[in-house]
Every structure is written in structure tokens, then in C-alpha cells.
Amino acid sequence: MKNIYVGNLSFKTTQDELRDVFAQFGDVSSVNIITDRMTGQSKGFAFVEMEDAGAQPAIDKLNGTDLGGRTITVNEARPREENRPSGPRRGGFGGDRGDRGDRGGFGGGRRF
Numbered sequence: 001m002k003n004i005y006v007g008n009l010s011f012k013t014t015q016d017e018l019r020d021v022f023a024q025f026g027d028v029s030s031v032n033i034i035t036d037r038m039t040g041q042s043k044g045f046a047f048v049e050m051e052d053a054g055a056q057p058a059i060d061k062l063n064g065t066d067l068g069g070r071t072i073t074v075n076e077a078r079p080r081e082e083n084r085p086s087g088p089r090r091g092g093f094g095g096d097r098g099d100r101g102d103r104g105g106f107g108g109g110r111r112f
Contacts, residue, residue: 001029002055003077007045009033010068018046021067026054047077 006018015031022028033046050058055076063074 001049002052004048004050004055004059005045005073005075005077006048006062007073008070009042009044009046009072010070011042011044013042013046013068015046017068018048021062022048022050022054022058025058025061026051 004022009018013033015033018031018033019028022031028048028050030049031046032048034043035041036043048058059074059076062072064071066072
């Protein structure tokens with residue numbers, strides 16, 4: 001079985017529609033449209049799991065085609081990274097910004 005990533009989906013695309021599109025190329029074992037946990041709305045991408053024999057032809061033929069008025073991206077899904085580095089996440093607010101010296105916050109090191 002191969003797991004296929006399908007991106008740039010219309011928020012109105014259903015699992016049955018995706019199953020029908022990919023079933024042209026072989027047996028589809030599952031379709032999972034990713035949704036927002038809070039609203040339940042589609043995030044615009046999905047994963048389709050199908051037999052190996054039909055997966056590559058489906059990727060080749062469907063990538064860059066129109067589905068529901070959107071040009072979809074179709075490629076083999078990369079495995080999920082299970083071994084995330086431990087410790088706090090970096091970036092965003094409050095991340096490590098390097099050595100600040102004794103300047104303090106909000107421009108405390110300025111001389112006028």
C-alpha cells in the first residue's frame with residue numbers, strides 16, 4: 001500500500017469524490033481529508049491510501065489536474081517525523097534570540 005498526499009483541495013471536496021477519482025487507477029483502501037479540530041472544516045489536503053500498482057499512475061496522471069475548480073497537487077506522502085527533537089519549540093514569540101548582553105528590554109542599551 002502507498003500513502004498519497006493530495007493538496008490544494010477545495011473545502012467542498014468530499015471523501016467519496018476523492019475515492020472515485022483515485023479508484024480509476026486501482027483499489028483505494030482509505031481516504032482521509034484532514035480537518036480543523038475546532039471547526040471540523042477541511043484544511044484543504046488529504047491522504048489517500050491505495051495499492052502500489054495503481055498509486056504511481058494516479059500520481060502521474062492527477063498531479064496538476066483540476067478538481068472542484070482547484071489545481072491539485074498529488075505526490076507520494078512523506079513519512080511522519082516521529083523523532084522530534086526534545087525540548088521547547090523554537091521560533092515564534094519568546095524563542096531563543098541569542099546573546100543580548102546587558103541591554104535590557106525595549107532598547108535599554110541606547111545612549112542619547
